[in-house]
Amino acid sequence: MTTLEIVEILVRIAWLVGAVGFVIGLSRMNSPATARNGNLLSAGGMAIAIGATAILIVVRQASGVPVAGISWVIIVLGVALGGGLGLYTARTVKMTAMPQLVSLFNAVGGGAAALIAIDDYLGLAAGSSVRIDTHIFIVLDIIIGSITFTGSIIASGKLQGLIPGKPIYVPGGQLVTLALAAITVIAALVLFVSGTPNLLLMVVILAAALTFGVTMTLPIGGADMPVVISLLNSFTGTAVAMAGFVINNPVLIIAGALVGASGAILTKLMADAMNRSVMNIMIGGFGGGDEAAGAVAGAGGSVRSIGPDDVAIQLAYAQHVIVVPGYGLAVAQAQHAVRELAELLEERGVDVKYAIHPVAGRMPGHMNVLLAEANVPYPQLMEMDDINPEFARADVALVIGANDVTNPAARRPGSPVSGMPILDVDQAKSIVVIKRSMGKGYAGIDNELYTNEKTGMLFADAKEGLASLIAAVKAV
């Protein structure tokens, strides 16, 4: 065997090792205790796979396979650019803005997969015959990669607030989306039957798929974005597997299929946590944006406003307090203040727990991350099913910037939040809500909790409200 042949074999084994790292890493990420280790294992597998690829290119060049000098410039420059940008954004992003960054990373992954297929297609000689399986994989890679590229950018823009979070309806939008899908399918079928490269048809497919990603994501409300991002993540995995078929590379096929399948399961789990079906979400139209701020004391029932001193007395003489943190707490960066208040109360012998709704924050598990960042002891964070029976025993439920996940309207049919699992905050003996205004949540509806006679509303920004509470509790 020549050196090149030996190296080719070793590289394939290295790719296999990388794939094993992904599988074991992902399975270790199923539990909090091993999750970090799992991610590092997966990163190690990635480093091995990429390092082996670099060695392969070097040995190929040394063995006489022509590799242009500019190819190395491209690789080094691309890695430096992408790596620098990725490293910088990942290290500096605020934890509240992390979901949109993940979506952006997903977009570029899908884009890269589509570019590989486009490059491969350009390399096919005009008039040559293309095997139908090659054609199918190239077309699928371009379609899925393009949809996830533009779709993820739109999703990211919605979460960042660059694009309004509320569903955007273009007149005849559903028809446009359907028409785009039809164009894509017909163009693809014509290509498959003809069996020869046709650049024009491929451009039509590319353009239709890119637009489809936009029109598919625009009508979906901001509240559903996490599920959408997860679904697009699964798409990217599939696109990468298709790219693996196109360039005949096993590690791309394995890793892509792995992410495609696990991403699909995860999407379903996320949708289940919100009691929605994935189909229902993709059809769109649920929920407004988080900027839907209304006037203080809006429609429907009277609201009792309460001052920080009264709240402080309630809290200081309570036995059990349950804190219900929501996105309002996250945007106000008030997680440190809430921990400080909780510690003050604990010194007074008050039992403090946090009720974490599965979709509190912007993504499932987002709130746990934010509170952990503020060093809130992990055992105090209670998941919904564990904490709900405890609300009846709680003297005070302190709701900070959470809205839809506390709305009792979810228990009745006929409301946009119907069927969504909620925290039983209304069972507590007394309820205090810290909120900037009577603005509506993502679902864009009034919250009946606020007009409950047990509820006192402390109108303030989460951070300022907590600061005044801390001062008041100290003075009690």
Place this chain on the structure above:
Amino acid sequence: MTAAEIDGLLQALTVFTLAILVGIAVISKVPATLHTPLMSGANSIHGIVLVGAMLIAAEATEPIGQLLSLVAVAFATMNVVGGYVVTDRMLQMFRKKPTAPKPASDDAAAAS
């Protein structure tokens, strides 16, 4: 298609199918707490597309192919590096009992 080509295609399809089944099996009952990091972790894994981007960059001879592969390499590297770093940042916060307070949270503690 020749017999060898069909053989290769079937092998690739076999690997693809089994990897899908592994992907389904690997995600079992995940606590909601871990949904976001898990999604982010899976997101990093499809950064493996960098391997493909490097291989097409090595073979690129035309300017258009060189441009496409440059963008593909940059995109894929951003996916890999950013994905793993941000996932690790999330998971760092799941430590059960922080032994020493982190600098980031010191200001809040000092204010009390």
